[in-house]
Amino acid sequence: MERRNEISIGTLANRTGLAVSAIRYYETQGLVAPERNAGGQRRFIRSDIRRLSFVMIAQKFGFTLDRIREVLGRLPQNRTPNAKDWTEISQDFRAELDEQIEALTRLRDKLDGCIGCGCLSLDRCALYNPDDVAAQKGAGPRYLMGDQATRPED
Amino acid sequence: MERRNEISIGTLANRTGLAVSAIRYYETQGLVAPERNAGGQRRFIRSDIRRLSFVMIAQKFGFTLDRIREVLGRLPQNRTPNAKDWTEISQDFRAELDEQIEALTRLRDKLDGCIGCGCLSLDRCALYNPDDVAAQKGAGPRYLMGDQATRPED
DNA sequence: ATAATTCCTAAAGCTAACTTTACCTCAAGC
DNA sequence: GCTTGAGGTAAAGTTAGCTTTAGGAATTAT
Numbered sequence: 421m422e423r424r425n426e427i428s429i430g431t432l433a434n435r436t437g438l439a440v441s442a443i444r445y446y447e448t449q450g451l452v453a454p455e456r457n458a459g460g461q462r463r464f465i466r467s468d469i470r471r472l473s474f475v476m477i478a479q480k481f482g483f484t485l486d487r488i489r490e491v492l493g494r495l496p497q498n499r500t501p502n503a504k505d506w507t508e509i510s511q512d513f514r515a516e517l518d519e520q521i522e523a524l525t526r527l528r529d530k531l532d533g534c535i536g537c538g539c540l541s542l543d544r545c546a547l548y549n550p551d552d553v554a555a556q557k558g559a560g561p562r563y564l565m566g567d568q569a570t571r572p573e574d
Numbered sequence: 575m576e577r578r579n580e581i582s583i584g585t586l587a588n589r590t591g592l593a594v595s596a597i598r599y600y601e602t603q604g605l606v607a608p609e610r611n612a613g614g615q616r617r618f619i620r621s622d623i624r625r626l627s628f629v630m631i632a633q634k635f636g637f638t639l640d641r642i643r644e645v646l647g648r649l650p651q652n653r654t655p656n657a658k659d660w661t662e663i664s665q666d667f668r669a670e671l672d673e674q675i676e677a678l679t680r681l682r683d684k685l686d687g688c689i690g691c692g693c694l695s696l697d698r699c700a701l702y703n704p705d706d707v708a709a710q711k712g713a714g715p716r717y718l719m720g721d722q723a724t725r726p727e728d
Numbered sequence: 729a730t731a732a733t734t735c736c737t738a739a740a741g742c743t744a745a746c747t748t749t750a751c752c753t754c755a756a757g758c
Numbered sequence: 759g760c761t762t763g764a765g766g767t768a769a770a771g772t773t774a775g776c777t778t779t780a781g782g783a784a785t786t787a788t
Contacts, residue, residue: 428785430734440735441777449775459784461735481681485775510685517682521675527635528671531664584764594765595747603745613754615765639745734785741778748771755764 426463429454436472443472449485451475451492467500474506481517580617583608590626597626603639605629605646621654628660635671 433440446452447462452471454462471492478488491509495501587594600606601616606625608616625646632642645663649655 428734439777442775444736445776457784459735461784477685479775481678481685514682514685517678517685521678521682524635524671524675524678528668528675531631531635531668531671582764583766593747596745598766599746611754613765615754633745730788732785732787734783736783737781739779742776744774746772749769751767753764753766755762757762758760 425466427466427468429462429464432464432468432472435469436476438472438476446472446475446485450489451485465500470501470506474509478513481513482520483513483516579620581620581622583616583618586618586622586626589623590630592626592630600626600629600639604643605639619654624655624660628663632667635667636674637667637670 427435429440429443432438433443436443438446443452447454452464452468454464454468457463474492475485475488478491479485483491491513494509494512495505581589583594583597586592586597590597592600597606601608606618606622608618608622611617628646629639629642632645633639637645645667648663648666649659
């Protein structure tokens with residue numbers, strides 16, 4: 421039986437639209453920390469619905485699970501987060517989002533300059549400056565361009 | 575020996591800043607198609623420097639290699655692409671970029687509404703509408719939120 | 729009481745975009 | 759002419775974010 425304020429993983433999955441396997445995965449990543457009942461099954465609490473909803477929204481914005489875990493860490497540990505708590509972390513969030521949008525916009529404007537000059541070659545091209553759009557994902561080092569450029573005519 | 579307009583993979587790597595292994599990988603993905611010399615070594619042409627530069631820039635903007643391959647397909651096959659060719663595909667590119675920025679901005683505005691109401695729960699929340707920020711990457715289905723939501727008080 | 733669900737864990741698989749490793753060949757320098 | 763560096767291939771490894779599979783155990787429904 422599901423007691424008031426205790427929900428099973430299946431119910432949580434239905435309420436959030438997440439797959440059960442995704443929720444289990446999120447637990448391994450420290451995004452939720454359900455208790456267990458006598459039989460070893462996960463027992464979530466109702467506020468976990470909002471917590472996972474936040475995770476999903478944050479992902480839409482392009483944040484990684486690592487980053488989301490950090491942000492969630494700012495919620496109070498000793499009590500169930502209330503609306504004000506969520507509002508606060510959403511605001512921090514918004515600031516980061518604004519930066520992302522600006523970085524992308526700056527990059528676009530540089531592209532405009534390059535469309536004008538038709539360059540798209542190494543040297544001189546503003547697009548080769550690495551100081552934009554932080555999030556490099558995937559494995560391995562990403563080499564930044566422009567450093568060994570020599571012959572501008574290619 | 576490296577004849578005028580024929581360059582080795584190592585030279586190309588130096589000129590673009592890419593790793594040799596990355597260039598080989600790009601070949602498997604159909605982003606460059608070097609010829610081979612008698613000994614079986616790849617011989618690129620100078621315009622491949624610009625081609626790969628374009629790939630790197632496009633990646634900065636968040637395009638996938640698949641998408642980049644499509645765009646590169648619009649370049650003329652029968653001759654070396656000139657500045658005008660590059661300008662044209664850069665412009666298409668810019669249009670997509672604009673859309674991305676707008677989608678992100680719309681999403682941010684929705685977040686503003688949600689900061690106001692402090693909701694962040696299923697139902698009613700504008701953030702749960704799936705019609706934004708196209709690029710879902712990674713494997714498997716991504717479940718879209720909001721469909722089974724029932725109890726708004728969580 | 730028994731069948732049908734739901735849940736559990738551990739391990740392997742998948743995609744993107746590469747890198748690393750292992751092992752072999754070609755090309756350049758002295 | 760031989761050593762060394764640059765190149766080549768194929769296969770496996772890496773990260774993120776999950777899903778799938780396999781094989782049990784706990785719940786729920788009848």
